[in-house]
Amino acid sequence: MMQLKDQSPNSGNLQLFSVxxxxxxxxxxxxxxxxxxxxxxxxxxxxxxxxxxxIIGRYHFEIFPLLQEEGIGNREHKFPHSPLQK
Structure with a gap:
């Protein structure tokens, strides 16, 4: 298991997810x-x-560049009920 590098205020939650x-x-x-x-x-x-x-901290399309080249990474996805929308 890769260890977390981020020590943000939510790092306790991330440590729990790591376990x-x-x-x-x-x-x-x-x-x-x-x-x-x-x-x-x-x-x-x-x-x-x-x-x-x-892997930790690296961008998804840096690890899987073919996904971005095929256009998957260039599409905008909308999830109207998601609390994560900016």
Whole structure:
């Protein structure tokens, strides 16, 4: 399990999620609203063959550039009921 680098006021919550991700036998990743990785599980690293990379804090399309090249990253997604909308 990759460790968190962010020590923001919500770091206690992130640490709790880190413990969860460490124990879960599934591929789990959590990104912030800027699509930077906060937490990844061991299974996620194994499934995407990224065990030897430091993922935390990196931009999603830096890790998976083909997604952006194919236009997936260039689409604007609207979720009208999401509390995360800016």
């Amino acid at each position: 969860f991700a460490e124990q879960i036998p599934a591929a789990v990743a959590m990104l912030d609203r800027d699509l930077r990785y906060l937490i990844v599980s061991r299974r996620w690293l194994i499934d995407y063959e990224l065990q030897n990379q430091d």
